[in-house]
Amino acid sequence: xxxxxxxDPKAAEEHHYKRWEESGFFAPEINEDANAPKYxxxxxxxxxxxxxxxxxxxxHTLMDALTRxxxxxxxxxxxxxxxxxxxxSVQRKVVEQLKKVEHKKPTxxxxxxxxxxxxxWKEQFGHTITxxxxxxxxxxxxxxxxxxxxxxxxxxxxxxxxxLYEEGWIYRGLRIVNWCPKDKTVLSDLxxxxxxxxxxxxxxxxxxxxxxxxxxxxxxxxxxxDAASADGVVGSSLFVTVxxxxxxxxxxDTAVAVNPSDVRYKDLIGNTIALxxxxxxxxxxxxxxxxxxxxxxxxKITPAHDPNDYLVGERxxxxxxxxxxxxxxxxALAGAEFDGLDxxxxxxxxxxxxxxxxxxxxxxxxxxxxxxxERCKTIVEPILSEQWFVKMDEMREMALExxxxxxxxxxxxxxxxxxxxxxxxxxxDWTISRQLxxxxxxxxxxxxxxxxxxxxTEQEAAEKAGGRELKQDQDVLDTWFSSGLWAFSxxxxxxxxxxxxxxxxxxxxxxxxxxxxxxxxxDVLVTGRDIIFLWVxxxxxxxxxxxxxxxxxxxxxxxxxxxxxxxxxxxxxxxxVDPIEMFDKFGVDATRIYLASIATGADIKWNDxxxxxxxxxxxxxxxxxxxxxxxxxxxAVEPDSINSSESRLQAASLPGEKPAKAGTQNDSVADRWIxxxxxxTAVAVNxxxxxxxxxxxxxxxxxxxxxxxxxWYIELVKDEITxxxxxxxxxxxxxPTRAAMxxxxxxxxxxxxxxxxxxxxxxxxxxxxxxxxxxxxxLHNAAYGSAEASIMLADFPKGDVRLIDKSAEAxxxxxxxxxxxxxxxxxxxxxxxxxxxxxHIAADEAMQGVFRANEAQILKLARADxxxxxxxxxxxxxxxxxxxxxxxxxxxxxxxxxxxxERERLSNQIAKLTE
RNA sequence: AGUCUCUUAGCUCAGUUGGUAGAGCAUUACCUUGACAAGGUAGGGGUCAGCAGUUCGAGUCUGCUAGAGACUACCA
Numbered sequence: 003x004x005x006x007x008x009x010d011p012k013a014a015e016e017h018h019y020k021r022w023e024e025s026g027f028f029a030p031e032i033n034e035d036a037n038a039p040k041y042x043x044x045x046x047x048x049x050x051x052x053x054x055x056x057x058x059x060x061x062h063t064l065m066d067a068l069t070r071x072x073x074x075x076x077x078x079x080x081x082x083x084x085x086x087x088x089x090x091s092v093q094r095k096v097v098e099q100l101k102k103v104e105h106k107k108p109t110x111x112x113x114x115x116x117x118x119x120x121x122x123w124k125e126q127f128g129h130t131i132t133x134x135x136x137x138x139x140x141x142x143x144x145x146x147x148x149x150x151x152x153x154x155x156x157x158x159x160x161x162x163x164x165x166l167y168e169e170g171w172i173y174r175g176l177r178i179v180n181w182c183p184k185d186k187t188v189l190s191d192l193x194x195x196x197x198x199x200x201x202x203x204x205x206x207x208x209x210x211x212x213x214x215x216x217x218x219x220x221x222x223x224x225x226x227x228d229a230a231s232a233d234g235v236v237g238s239s240l241f242v243t244v245x246x247x248x249x250x251x252x253x254x255d256t257a258v259a260v261n262p263s264d265v266r267y268k269d270l271i272g273n274t275i276a277l278x279x280x281x282x283x284x285x286x287x288x289x290x291x292x293x294x295x296x297x298x299x300x301x302k303i304t305p306a307h308d309p310n311d312y313l314v315g316e317r318x319x320x321x322x323x324x325x326x327x328x329x330x331x332x333x334a335l336a337g338a339e340f341d342g343l344d345x346x347x348x349x350x351x352x353x354x355x356x357x358x359x360x361x362x363x364x365x366x367x368x369x370x371x372x373x374x375x376e377r378c379k380t381i382v383e384p385i386l387s388e389q390w391f392v393k394m395d396e397m398r399e400m401a402l403e404x405x406x407x408x409x410x411x412x413x414x415x416x417x418x419x420x421x422x423x424x425x426x427x428x429x430x431d432w433t434i435s436r437q438l439x440x441x442x443x444x445x446x447x448x449x450x451x452x453x454x455x456x457x458x459t460e461q462e463a464a465e466k467a468g469g470r471e472l473k474q475d476q477d478v479l480d481t482w483f484s485s486g487l488w489a490f491s492x493x494x495x496x497x498x499x500x501x502x503x504x505x506x507x508x509x510x511x512x513x514x515x516x517x518x519x520x521x522x523x524x525d526v527l528v529t530g531r532d533i534i535f536l537w538v539x540x541x542x543x544x545x546x547x548x549x550x551x552x553x554x555x556x557x558x559x560x561x562x563x564x565x566x567x568x569x570x571x572x573x574x575x576x577x578x579v580d581p582i583e584m585f586d587k588f589g590v591d592a593t594r595i596y597l598a599s600i601a602t603g604a605d606i607k608w609n610d611x612x613x614x615x616x617x618x619x620x621x622x623x624x625x626x627x628x629x630x631x632x633x634x635x636x637x638a639v640e641p642d643s644i645n646s647s648e649s650r651l652q653a654a655s656l657p658g659e660k661p662a663k664a665g666t667q668n669d670s671v672a673d674r675w676i677x678x679x680x681x682x683t684a685v686a687v688n689x690x691x692x693x694x695x696x697x698x699x700x701x702x703x704x705x706x707x708x709x710x711x712x713x714w715y716i717e718l719v720k721d722e723i724t725x726x727x728x729x730x731x732x733x734x735x736x737x738p739t740r741a742a743m744x745x746x747x748x749x750x751x752x753x754x755x756x757x758x759x760x761x762x763x764x765x766x767x768x769x770x771x772x773x774x775x776x777x778x779x780x781l782h783n784a785a786y787g788s789a790e791a792s793i794m795l796a797d798f799p800k801g802d803v804r805l806i807d808k809s810a811e812a813x814x815x816x817x818x819x820x821x822x823x824x825x826x827x828x829x830x831x832x833x834x835x836x837x838x839x840x841x842h843i844a845a846d847e848a849m850q851g852v853f854r855a856n857e858a859q860i861l862k863l864a865r866a867d868x869x870x871x872x873x874x875x876x877x878x879x880x881x882x883x884x885x886x887x888x889x890x891x892x893x894x895x896x897x898x899x900x901x902x903x904e905r906e907r908l909s910n911q912i913a914k915l916t917e
Numbered sequence: 918a919g920u921c922u923c924u925u926a927g928c929u930c931a932g933u934u935g936g937u938a939g940a941g942c943a944u945u946a947c948c949u950u951g952a953c954a955a956g957g958u959a960g961g962g963g964u965c966a967g968c969a970g971u972u973c974g975a976g977u978c979u980g981c982u983a984g985a986g987a988c989u990a991c992c993a
Contacts, residue, residue, distance in 0.1 A: 008955070204993085245993055259993090292993080301993040310993080371992070417921045421988065424920080428989080531988085599941095601931065605986090609929060615941055618955045629952030697931070701940075716952080724951080822959085828947095829959040835948065865950095 004632060005773070009624035011589025014769035019136055025790050029143045033078040035785040041077035042521035043069060044492055045142065046529045046537070047150065047485065049088035050127045051095055054134045055571065056563040056608065057530060059581040063594045064558060064696055065528045066140050070761040071691055073141070074798035076785040080521050081141060082492050084148035085128050089441040089481040090185055090377050096120050096440070113439050120440045124149070134582065139590055139764045141794070148492040150484040151442065159442045159484050160458050161497025162548060167456040171396060174454065176388045178309040179433055180373065183330030184380040187437035188389050190480060191430065192536045193376045202370030205249045206298065206363035207356055208241040209258060209275045212283060242267070242275065242286065243363050245297035247370050250348040252277070253336040254325035255284055257303040259314055262288035264299050278361055279352065280337060289314050306386040322386055330383050345383070390435040390444060390477070397543040398429045404542055410527070410557045413694040414603040418534065418559050425535055434480045441478030448473055486540035489524055489553035493517040497548070523552040531559045558694050561605040568607050579608045591763035592617035598762050599700040619704060620766050623759070626712050627770045630752050633723045637745030638776025639753040644677050671856060672718040674810035676751055679710045684801025687758055700762060707755055714818060715751070718859050719744050749774060757796050768793050813852045817860060819886040820853065824864035827882040827893050832904070838867035839898055844875040845889035853889070
């Protein structure tokens with residue numbers, strides 16, 4: 003059999019996935035061993051907003067490598083796929099589409115129709131995502147694919163909500179929340195990001211103190227207290243100046259606060275302010291919250307528009323005046339003059355009016371960080387609003403207890419283990435309601451008196467309400483609420499007992515009723531650092547609360563794949579790299595193994611050249627296999643020939659009998675060496691994967707394959723196995739028995755290497771494996787004995803430390819050293835490769851034996867025609883000499899080079915270098 | 918402001934209990950030798966950001982300095 007001259011990824015990628023999937027290789031049921039240990043991963047469900055990006059490709063590669071590795075080891079393996087409904091993101095996409103295509107607003111078509119369109123959107127992009135994952139080679143069990151709004155997962159959501167409500171862990175309350183005026187919904191703290199504005203302003207507004215005048219006993223004006231000038235603007239003569247970045251909120255001020263120990267204001271406490279533009283009187287209060295050193299030491303208090311002010315207001319019983327609408331325009335409470343104005347127009351107008359009244363003290367440039375909506379970048383407005391919250395007191399403790407035991411364990415450990423723990427310690431309540439239509443509608447109903455009935459179904463609510471007319475809460479739950487259940491809701495947990503049957507339509511699947519018992523806790527979660535708090539922490543809490551188990555033992559945090567400019571990939575920067583383009587250009591396998599070669603958790607600047615390197619590696623693997631196949635006559639893959647030390651010993655211990663298999667006592671140093679290297683590599687690869695050091699595994703495999711196997715082993719045994727030409731006729735190798743044995747061992751070593759590469763390069767390795775003689779289901783891990791043959795079910799090499807042969811490695815390294823030094827002499831002396839010469843070697847007795855045993859290989863690879871091996875060197879003066887760790891070598895140069903020409907060349911070189 | 922990370926060859930990056938610096942790409946010379954030019958052979962190139970300390974010995978441990986970055990909190 004002869005392969006094409008170069009590897010064509012597309013040809014290999016075309017058919018294997020389909021066969022794997024259709025043969026059920028991805029499902030845990032493929033495992034025939036009832037006692038097999040289990041291994042499970044749930045995928046971080048991609049948002050159904052669009053297509054997958056390079057970050058997904060990275061995470062999927064790592065998850066797939068782990069899954070394939072464990073599957074090959076005989077684990078009952080489940081990698082569960084699915085997608086997330088991504089409330090806000092999808093809602094926004096659908097709104098945009100509606101506007102663009104039909105020039106309509108959501109309210110024009112109504113909730114029901116809107117949700118229907120969102121489902122259509124989900125179908126479309128969910129499909130795109132699953133097709134991309136198939137291209138990636140992801141060995142996920144599609145029969146268990148989930149969506150966060152599946153019926154069973156939605157049931158789980160309702161049950162969790164109701165249980166938490168009944169236990170008092172969920173409550174409805176009036177709080178300052180983050181409000182996005184564009185999306186018109188509340189956001190959790192984690193969905194709010196920051197943006198630094200260098201051109202921000204700090205406005206100093208003068209508030210006239212009521213009923214005070216000069217000589218009324220107040221202290222000499224200092225700090226923010228101003229004696230009024232003669233203009234007597236609003237009939238007052240004393241001012242308190244406050245500083246604010248949001249002047250428009252003054253319309254909702256209900257107090258001015260000062261520090262109780264601030265002597266400047268001491269006598270003003272208890273007085274009132276005539277709040278300009280509103281005609282309202284507000285008190286001057288004392289509160290420790292105020293920092294006397296900052297600004298003027300006097301703070302306007304707007305309880306309905308600022309979290310700190312809210313707390314001050316609570317302490318002092320201040321009224322809460324909400325002066326904005328949900329789109330961040332001012333409302334009627336702001337006054338007729340401002341009603342309907344956008345918050346920024348209102349700001350300008352407030353400032354303008356203060357200026358007109360002579361109450362604008364000054365405006366400073368001030369760098370300010372603004373809260374912005376993570377999704378739409380709109381400036382978030384803190385406002386007072388009634389929402390649903392999850393109390394974090396008990397939840398926090400549940401996660402913290404685990405954290406103290408080191409669960410989950412993060413890789414890399416630094417800094418995530420610590421950051422995760424300290425974040426938990428300072429956790430605030432979680433706002434879970436969202437003013438959206440797309441998502442899980444909150445299972446709470448209200449009667450006309452405002453009584454709340456939280457129930458699993460409308461019927462249950464109606465019963466509780468005793469026949470009163472009910473209206474369901476219009477809000478939906480935060481996307482992360484359902485995501486937080488992902489580790490167990492995807493495995494069949496619904497909170498119902500007995501479990502309802504949602505799986506009827508999936509009749510071809512065997513009994514999965516025990517998925518929850520079998521696969522929870524999952525083994526590892528692979529995800530990005532941006533959702534450690536949003537998702538990882540909540541899964542730990544909710545999984546423990548509802549199943550009593552850990553969601554997962556380990557968390558692998560991947561780095562960020564940055565654009566070529568070193569910045570995060572984004573549409574606005576136009577620095578994105580589409581995984582599909584890379585697949586097309588370099589192949590899926592090259593892209594995958596490149597992604598796996600990145601140090602765990604490290605950010606990476608995207609670099610096509612990195613992928614190209616592994617594309618070249620793929621081609622190297624292809625061509626090495628091509629060579630082995632061209633010289634495979636009479637041989638086949640036989641793992642026993644190299645793997646089982648027992649059979650090797652056995653074969654060697656039967657005197658007078660010919661070895662039953664290749665690779666026994668007749669092993670050459672080269673054979674013992676490559677077997678040793680193979681096992682050393684296998685042990686190290688397993689260890690690297692166990693500790694999630696993917697890049698290390700990749701490096702080990704790369705160098706084993708390219709350096710040890712291709713550069714040395716193939717070159718060393720080439721003559722033994724190659725069909726050669728002489729006198730225009732093809733000849734079989736001189737020693738056919740030896741050739742057959744070596745051909746078997748080279749094929750077997752190659753096959754072992756392909757198995758180890760499979761988790762990273764599934765397509766290439768399957769393509770080649772299928773072509774090797776002797777491969778078949780007989781090579782499968784015992785758990786897959788009767789399955790159709792595939793490398794993905796082959797037994798993953800464990801590596802046997804007993805086969806690590808230190809003396810063979812030492813001998814080979816002496817031989818390699820020697821060959822390299824001779825080659826170096828040739829290159830330095832500028833001797834043509836066509837010229838063969840005599841090499842003198844001086845070494846101790848043991849090493850002499852080693853060199854004699856490998857004389858043929860040394861002669862060939864050093865392109866020498868004679869070795870003279872002695873105790874001490876005895877060579878003419880005109881010899882090139884070199885020293886290795888174990889030997890001194892010399893090559894007499896007489897007749898090899900023309901000394902005159904060499905002298906000339908060297909002096910030219912000297913001249914050139916000293917110019 | 919707090920916590921943390923990074924700074925290693927021209928470029929992109931590995932370096933896991935401290936023991937004489939590694940890879941890929943780029944580069945130089947030679948080689949179209951029957952697996953592979955997406956290749957082979959042999960090179961060149963680094964006071965591991967700086968300073969001080971611990972140690973027989975420091976890229977690796979400690980402290981400080983200088984750059985870069987991340988996260989959390991606050992910012993009237």
